[in-house]
Structure formats: C-alpha cells, structure tokens
Amino acid sequence: MRQHAANLLTVVRIGLAPVFFVLFLLVPEWVPTSPWLALGLVWVLYLVMEFSDLFDGMVARSTGTVSDLGKVLDPFADVVARLTYFLCFVEAGIMPAWVFLLVLYRELAMTFLRMMLARKGIALGAKTGGKVKTVLYAVATFLGLVRYSVGGVIPESPLVPVLGLVFFVVLGAGVVAAYISFLEYVRAGWEQLRS
Template sequence: MSLADKITLSRIILAPFFFFFIKAEFIPRQPAIVVLWILFAWMEISDLIDGKIARSSNHVDSFGKLFDPFADVISRVTYFLAFASIGIMPLWVFLIVMYREFGILFLRALLALKGTAMGARPGGKLKAGTYMVAGLLSLGLYTVQIYASNMNGVGFGSFANHPGEMAEIASVLHTLTSISYVVVAIATVLSFIDYLVQFKKLYK
C-alpha cells in the first residue's frame, strides 16, 4: 500500500472517532471539542494531500481512484450523521447526501465491472467544497453551543437565549450553517447529475 493510500485509509479509521467524541457525553466537552477539531481538520486536509502525493510519486491507479472517493464518503457521511444526530444538520439534507453518495458508489461499481474507473468530476469537487464549509460551520456552531451552555450552566439548547456577544455569534453561525446546508443539497443534486452524464459516456 502506497503512502497516499495509507493517508486515505486514515480517514476511514478516524471517522468513527468523530462520531464517538460528539455522542460520548461522559467525556468532558471541552477536551472533546479539541479532538473533534483535530479529527475534522485531518479528514479534510488528508483528502487534499493524498491525491497530490499519489500524482507526485506516480502512484495514480484504478484502486486509488476508487479508494479515495470511498474514504471521502465514509468520513463525510460520518460527520454529517454526527451533526444530524445532535440537530444541527437537517435530516432531509442528510438523506439527499446519502442517496447521492451511495448512488455514485453504485455507478462506480458498475464501471469497475467493465474495467473502467470514473475519477473525480468538477461537480464532485464543488460538492466536496460545500461539504467542508458546512462541516466547518457545524462544528463551529457546536463549539459555541458547548461554551454557551457551560456559561449558563444549563443544556445545550439555551445558547440562543444567552445575552451579549455569545448569542450574537451563535445566531450568525446558526444562520450561516442553515444556508450552507441548502447549498449542500443543491450542489449534491447537481453533482449527481454531472456524474450520471459521465457514467452514460463511459458505460458502453
């Protein structure tokens, strides 16, 4: 296994820990948030560097073209599931993401049976960018929720009623996060159409 593939594999291994640290309330929230930011940063950064390493070392092959998007699906679906489970990501957007991701995996599997690999598409890269922004905003919102709840000494949902700067930050993040998920839904549908068009060209 090449270095690029090992970096890709790390996303699959670390993804469940992101879900665990959000849901494991017995772990103190402040250190958990630090771990969550580290995990999120690595999952996104590693997606950028594994491809560059593969190209620079001439290790671009059919396995990598399938393994990298598979790892992307595992990592991003996992952190979206985590955000949906705590009420930050709308469930309808999560369903659209799930349908798209597994639909693309199915199309890639059909092409693989014919010995053809479908690489990344422009629509897929745009979609990945919207996923990253939505994930970043969601984690930022969750962080504000935690700190606001600690300041109030009550539950997570009370941050919106906290007076002053914290409430203002929370309100802005909530609005931006909501908008980002609408953008995610649109980009996800457009990306699926892009891949479907490419699939029809390759599946002969």
Template sequence: MKKENIPNLLTLLRIAMIPIFILILSLPGRRDLHWVAAVIFAVASFTDYLDGYLARKWQVVSNFGKFADPMADKLLVMSAFILLVGLGFVPAWIAALIVCRELAVTGLRLLLVEQGGTVLAAAMPGKIKTFSQMFAIIFYLLHFSLLADITLYIALFFTLYSGYDYFKGASFLFKDTFK
C-alpha cells in the same frame, strides 16, 4: 518507507480517524468537545487533499487508492452528517439526500467498472460538493450556525447537481433499460 505508499497510508489514516471522530462527537452532553471533533474532521479532510495531490505528483495512482480514497471520503462525510442530524444541527432530509447521492454515485462507479469502463473522475461540481460539505460540517462543529447553514445549502445544490452530472455522463449504461 517508499513514497509510493504514502498516499495510501494517508487514506488509511483518514479511515482510522472516522471511529475516533464518531466517538468524540457521540459523547452525550459534551458540546465542549465539538471543537476537538472539528479538528479531527479537518485533519481527516486535509488528508483527502494531500493523498490525491501526492499520488498525482509522484504518479503513484493505485487500484487501492482509486477504491479506498473516495470510499474514505464518503464514510467520513456520511458519518458526520448522520451525527449532525442526531445533534439537531442538520435537517434529516438534507442528510438523507446527501447520503442517497453518495451511495447512488458509488453504485454507478461500480457499474462502470463492471461494464469495463473507466472510473469516472470527479469533475469540478463534485470537487465543489466535497469542499462545501466538509466546510459545512466543520462550521457546524465550531457552532458557526449561519455560515454553516449557508455552506450546507451550497453543498446540497452541488451534491444534487454533481450527482445529476455523473448520471448524465454515464447515461449510456441505461440506454436499453426502459425499452
């Protein structure tokens, strides 16, 4: 296997883990399996870090990776938050704000590409957002409720702030919208 394929394979592995994660977490009355879901989610989250690290280290950034990596992250995190709402762990309004932000930023990135612009790289607030969202999810699955709640509100703050930051950075797209 060529090393330049490994980051994309890690992204595909993360995508393949999502239905397994959903299935395990959706089994009715199986709170005893939440730790299994936490491990699957943690491994999938680690592939997010690892694929990006390897792609940069080996300088094998691909168009597939630019598209699929953030999409895989969003699918994983949004699935988890929706399931956590169903389990009664996360308030629906918080999950809705997170999902709306993720979809809005994805749409913004598509607009930038369509306008011939470059893909917006994740700034530090976006990285903190991702990190805190993933840890909040893991803490909920491990039933560390207080730690999960604190991390969730940190994630919510950085989710909204980084969304604002992305739109502020791309405000030139909308300069003629309200004339």
C-alpha cells in the same frame, strides 16, 4: 513502502471516522467540566482527517504512485468522513435528518452508478459539479463544527442562530450541487456507454 504511503493515509482517514463519531458523542458529557478540552480534541481529530485527505493526493502525485486503488479509495474515504460529520450534526440537532438522508441517498446512487459503469470497463473522473459539491460540503462541515463549538461553550450567544443559518444555507447549496453533479455523471456515463 513509498508506493503505499498515499493509500495508507487514506485508510487512516477511514479508520478515524468512527473515532471522530465516538469522540463527538462524548463531548456533551465532558462539556460541563471541560468544554475547551473536549471541543479541542474534536477539532484536532477533524483537522487530522482533513489534512490526511489533502496529503494523500499530494503524496501519490509527488511520488508518481497514483494507483487504481487510490482512485477508488480516496472518494470512498471522503464519503465515509462526510457522512460521519453529518451524522454527528444530526445527533447534535443542528442538521435535520431528512437532509442527511438526501446526502446519503445521493452517495448510494453514485456508488451504484460507478459499480454499473465499472462492470462495463468505464471509470468516470471527477466532474465540475462534483468538485463544487466537495468544496461546499467541506465549508459546511467547518461551519457546522464552529456552530456546534460556539453552542457548546456559549449557548446563549447571538452567533449560534446566525452560524446555524449560514451552515444550513451552505449545506443546502452543497446538496443541490451534489444532485446536479449526479446528473452530470449519469449523462457522461450514458454517453460513454453509447460510444
């Protein structure tokens, strides 16, 4: 059981993504009657998903059960979670749909590249650009939820447009880092194919 604990946490994170989406969509219905409760539930689920991401790697390393499945499953769970968060932001009107498409296209291209390299027996580890992208996306997600929460409870607050701008700047930096990291992966994959 111990060897499957990390992968189980990752699978739970994948399963919670659609729950988060549904809960996020229900918040506007609940806000008029109980905004704090509704937003609190969204935040609790978000934190559970983020901490499960932190703990699955820690569990795998501490128990010496890092597996090939985990190496594939964890980045997949990250993509599912991020795309879910960002789609929620599009639905809430705080993220343009075209930015979501840029994120989606990059992730699909990355998946395609990994599949092509896997057919040649090549597995690429995380590159610096990919790690920077992950951090920026995580910060953007947090800021987006803060912006959404403040807008849901105090829509007339002067913080709403400021938070929206900061969210968009950090998200934009994440998208730029994502495409730079994709080019890093293409170059690294090409070098391994040549060798």
